[in-house]
Structures are given as C-alpha cells and as structure tokens.
Amino acid sequence: MTTTLQPRWLDADQQRIWRSFLNGVARINERLEAELRCFGLDLGEYEILVHLSESPDRSLRMSDLADRVRQSRSRLTHTVARMETKGLVSRMACPSDRRGVIALMTTRGSELLVEAAPAHVESVRRALVDPVDPDDFAALGRAMDAVTGVPGATGVQD
Amino acid sequence: MTTTLQPRWLDADQQRIWRSFLNGVARINERLEAELRCFGLDLGEYEILVHLSESPDRSLRMSDLADRVRQSRSRLTHTVARMETKGLVSRMACPSDRRGVIALMTTRGSELLVEAAPAHVESVRRALVDPVDPDDFAALGRAMDAVTGVPGATGVQD
C-alpha cells in the first residue's frame, strides 16, 4: 500500500487563515501589477531593475539574477530579451566565465526605475503596510522567514 | 505640477519584511503547484473543484465561481473549457437567467478532488502551517484580512 495515512485536515481556524492568505496575496498582486502597468512594467521586470540597481556596476550574472528574482533561467532569458528591446537593460559576455552572460541596467532603465519606484512603494504601503497592524506586520515577516527557512530568532531576546 | 510629494520610503525593517513576503509567497506557490502537478492539476483548477464541491448540487454560476476563485470571467471560461475536456466539470444553461451558465463538477472531478485533497492539505501544512509559529500564523490571518478589508476584531475582546 501507499503511505495514505489519515490526512491531517486543517481545523476551521487554519482553513480560514489559509483562505485569507490566498485572498490577501491575490489582492496585493492585483494592486501592484495595476500600478506598475502605468509605467509599462510588470512586477517581474520591476524586480529585475531593483536587483540590478542594487548591484555593483548595476550588473549581475544571469543565473545570479534569476535566483534573486525567483525566475527560471528560461523565463529570465525571455524577459531580459524583451527589456533589451525596450532599452532598459543590455547584455554582455562575462569575462571570467565564457558560458556566462552579464545583464546590466541602462541609463534608461535606471531612469524608469527612479520614476516608478515612488509609486510602487506607495502601492506596497497602501496594499499591505498601512492597513496592517504593526505587530501583525512583524509577525508576517517572521512567518514568511519560517516558510523560506531563514534562521530567525526563535529563542528569547537577550 | 503633478502630485509628487516626497515618497514615503520603507524603512529597513519594512523592506526586509516585504522581501520576506515576496520570497515566502513564491516558495509556497512553488510547492503547492509542484504537488498538484502529480494529479494533473494546477492551483486554479484545484480551487475551482473545491468551491464547486462546497456548493449545493456541486454547481455554481460561472460569474459566481469566478469571484470566489478570483479569476477573470475570461480566464474561467478558458479554464473550465479545458477541465470540461478532461471530464472534470460540465456546463449547462442556467434556468433562471438565460444569459447564465452553470458549471458543475462531474463524478470524475469529485473523485479527483477526493484523491488530491489530502496531499494538497499536507502541502499547505508543510509549506506554511507547520513551520510557522501559531501566534504568527494567527497574525498572518489578521494581516491578510486587513489587506482585503475584512472587518476583523480590531477592538478589545468583550
């Protein structure tokens, strides 16, 4: 037989919270995407620009960038290709590894990020930060860190 | 001039939490999708089956269903059409409103849900419920309710 033990169903509270989570995430995404569309960007492209802007020389190896923005390599290739035609990024060969490709943000990309960032941050505030109680917001951070396995201070403060 | 006041940037903590959120959500989605793929479903299809199974006669108006699973009407039409070819749902005319279409779950759809549900619930536990501290999990629920504007008990308990 396969390992089909009795399923540990969620209790009523857990199920309510789980559905609240699904609803909340969907709502947040809707708002952020809608807002970024005014700048001709989606969340994936925006994140690419953010991570490039935070890196030395505004550049990052494709595989490194893919990990940071949680996109598959294939998806990143396609997305960066599109952004390249828009003049937001460009690509060059990696000097240290001839397999590698380095994506770098253009001046135009940088300018678009500077333009879009304030509105985006305001969206994040309106959609999440402002409506949520600060203690709950901190708990949200701990919860998501636990999900991704970030060590986090589980013990007592000293 | 446009209303470009000084942007209220996120402070270091808020930004860390926001990124934890993005990472956590992505991780949870990955796991749930990967698990459901074993049953030939994605999260959108699974949710359709769940909501149909909870409704009288295992049936729901398309627009009603669309609201519950947070899909656009267009998307739902496509998804249900696909599921219909798989034999998981079927469609019939709505008796009370001749514009309406009623989606209903087939026996096959019901059987697939019964088969997939335990594994899915286990995924939700492993990805979210189990790793997160119970108090933080409750706070997560309150936070997401605040995001979607669910009234919620903000005051003191009586």
Next chain:
DNA sequence: AAGTTGTTGTTGAACCGTAAACTTCTTTGC
C-alpha cells in the same frame, strides 16, 4: 589529457492568461 558530469544560457513549441470586442439577455428609466 581525455572523458564524464554539471552548469550556464538560449531556443522554439506548446500552453495559459489577458484584454478587447462581441453576442445575448436582463434591467432600468422614461
């Protein structure tokens, strides 16, 4: 040093979601 294995990044096809136009029907207001 040659062969194996793993990594990096791209390609093209299939698939899915989005957006806008459109049909049919209901509801509203005069």
Next chain:
DNA sequence: GCAAAGAAGTTTACGGTTCAACAACAACTT
C-alpha cells in the same frame, strides 16, 4: 412598451511562461 444601459459569457488575438531539448563551456575524475 421601448430604447438605453448594464451584466453574463464567449471568442479571438496577442503576449508571456513553461517545458524539453540543445550548445557551449567549466569542473572533476582517473
């Protein structure tokens, strides 16, 4: 009653994501 406005679903075209196969290179292995 009738025209206008609105709602329910579908359709089509387009764009983006996924998936599997692939080419080029690096890193081990012996």
